[in-house]
Amino acid sequence: MPRRLRPVELDFTAVAPVRLAFEARLQAPPPAVYRSIAVEVGSLPAWFTPVASAVPFDDGARRTIRLRGGVRFEETILAAEPDLRYAYRVDLTNAPAVSALAEEWALAPEGAGTRLRWTMAADGPAPFRAGLRLASPGLGLSFRRAAAALDRRLTPARRPSPGSVREWPRTG
DSSP states (O other): OOEEOOOOOTTHHHHOSEEEEEEEEESSOHHHHHIIIIIOGGGHHHHSTTEEEEEEETTTTEEEEEETTSOEEEEEEEEEETTTEEEEEEEEEOOSSOOEEEEEEEEEEETTEEEEEEEEEEEOOHHHHHHHHHTHHHHHHHHHHHHHHHHHHHSOOOOOOTTSSOOOOOOO
């Protein structure tokens, strides 16, 4: 049964009792990365494999996320700043123990690509906070894999440099 979480605002991502932040550099430019994260919400499962489905509603002001394993989130978008930031809070969830949860995806141009930072901010009882901190390496790995998958999706395959692939003579 879903539980209502404490409503938090955007500043929660900077002041929450538990803040986990992970960064990756993508070759894709910020507009393409932002579009995948914030506009093409339904594409999330294609590159962030823990996500089973992502469905926007209320003209994109809210969304429902379902993780593999059955955890569900109903979220409200807190910030949607094209090519810069996308943030949301969880309003309802069936996940135990958590009392407040918000996430922020921050984008910054880096050369021709994007520096992507994902911050998860949470609160709950002490055992939940400790468990979330212990889960940080796994969440970081999940983020790095997702960022790499997103970049592969957004960055066209490059042809090999001349001379890097041996061409065999064709016979018959």
